[in-house]
Amino acid sequence: MINITLPDGSRKKIENGSTPMDIAKSISEGLARNVLCASVNGEIWDSNRPINFDAKIILHTWKDKEGKMVFWHSTSHIMAEALEELYPGIKFGIGPAIENGFYYDIDFGKYTISTEDLTEIEKKMKEIASKKVTFERINITKKDAISFFKRKKDEYKLELIEELEDGEITFYRQNKFTDLCKGPHITSTGKIKAIKLLNIAGAYWRGDENRKQLTRIYGISFQKQKDLTEHLEMLEEAKKRDHRKIGKEMELFTFSKKVGQGLPLWLPKGTLLREKLENFLKKAQTKAGYLPVVTPHIGNKDLYICSGHYEKYGVDSFQPIKTPNDDEEFFLKPMNCPHHCEIYKSKQYSYRDLPVRFAEFGTVYRYEQSGELHGLTRVRGFTQDDAHIFVRPDQLKEEFISVINLVLYVFNSLEFKDFKAQISLRDPNEKNKYIGSDENWDKAENAIIEAAEEIGLEFIKEYGEAAFYGPKLDFMVRDAIGREWQLGTIQVDYNLPERFELEYTGSDNQKHRPIMIHRAPFGSMERFVAVLIEHCGGKFPLWLTPDQIIILPISEKYHDYAKKVSKYLKNYDICGPIDTRAETTNRKIRDAEVSKIPYIIIVGEREEKEKTISVREHGGNELGIMSIKNLKDIITEEINKIIT
């Protein structure tokens, strides 16, 4: 007999060699039906694999990430089997589960494959799944494993095996398909009831661009058809909310081949939206003691040699702009911090002056690889809502806390309710990758962690994700349809103050070095607007939307009255067009609804006579006849609720 402990702390004695499935059955039939895999002393485990030692057991179902991952991983094996049947002789790379589904990297050799083929592969997969066979775990010696894949002439698997220790190698087999795999897998292929292959892409073998590019097929699977339908609907919804599509429809921004790839052009409506965001943050920053600064778009080469960026990013990233006569070299600025350091240096500071906070909506330019550009989320010229804060070491934690609070204020105001924080720390094994002393790194990392803990911010730690000059705290927000985006960032930097020899005079009358905090709550205006568009599907909150109202005169006779209404509202910064087309009212209403304007104002004979307006909210809710002042009050009150 062995002892097992369940997550609720309860203990059970079971027969040596029992499986997680046996344990599930002893709890309930329902659980046994749903269990997909288990954690055994923290190791992920097949539900039909015997346990012969005392262990802590967690049973995983579809509800757990582990359950889904195993389910999807098993589906990728089924895809591989289907592919091998359809395209004999192909070779396999790796086929893991990912956040939403699975993929397999395949060397198709002589075959070419396109999206049209996916339907047939799916069909084959369903056929295989419906056979309800088990995934069989096979322990195999390294020698036998090698000879197996030598027979298959699969150099990719052979390469993987080479790196494994003899004795720890396992194969998994379902039907005729056998794969190198450490598992675990679900018990029966029959659990996979709904499969969808999503797309095909190229992927380098082992992520190395110097090695062969394999064909990657992405897919997802579910236990119920209904779940697949829902997932596909979510993808549809994401497509509808795509900021590139909405940006075009709502005339927010555009791109031009002539201007250049990755260089967004903000249209009037987009600019209005962006300026509202900027003003909102400026106001909050003023309250928090930030000082506005403005710096030019280029900087002398010496500036970047001093900052160390030139050395780090080198001639590849920095193409010089040369002055005609005296041979000076300038660079488009890829970040604002060196400029801000020089602003700091322009005067002397006492310890009483700190923290000093310089804020600038600074536009920067970075050469992103052409294949990486994507709408507004990845561009070559963008504006950071940047600020650099210079603090004394004893102020670091406190200032970090107030920056976190500012970021949280921004997210709350913009209805991003669901977010998490990631603290990026050094890779403890590769400390030489970073600049700055060990001691400073420790201090900075601890300050961030303590600050986050102090205000009760939930966070995860990621080792090896820090910038080369310091640790950071990034915010990931979850949007309305569940996707995660990285937005705001706060970074501690001991490096630049050192390189720029920044100083303040302490109470001891000695020179001391400040610490610098880089921070950007939005990250970049471009990226943030993109995420905001997708979060709200183009239906912006009232205080941000470029047009809050649209006025629809019933006929031409009421155009003058419409203009009066518009003028009145404009006095209170309530803006929007008048639809003067010779169209029916129904038509104008429809178009106004499609354009997502929050308030539709209809004026005709009655309204003109009574000096009123008829108001309808976006979505169809009629507010009825009211005075113009009444609507003004409704709108200003709603806006004031957010912007306090």
Next chain:
RNA sequence: GCCGAUGUAGCUCAGAGGUAGAGCACUUCCUUGGUAAGGAAGAGGUCACGGGUUCAAUUCCCGUCAUCGGCUCCA
């Protein structure tokens, strides 16, 4: 940058070796309307760009550029 796909009117897209079509939008006219598409007419395209094959290329081939899906990268 790499692999693959795509590029036709302002937008969404159809089409074919013999120099182009729809819907929406736009303009004009008729209609003067009451809470999600009134009617008619018109205008609008070197078919991304540059080569090649051909009697003939927007269509086939090659290259370039851009976009999309990934990979790699990201101060």
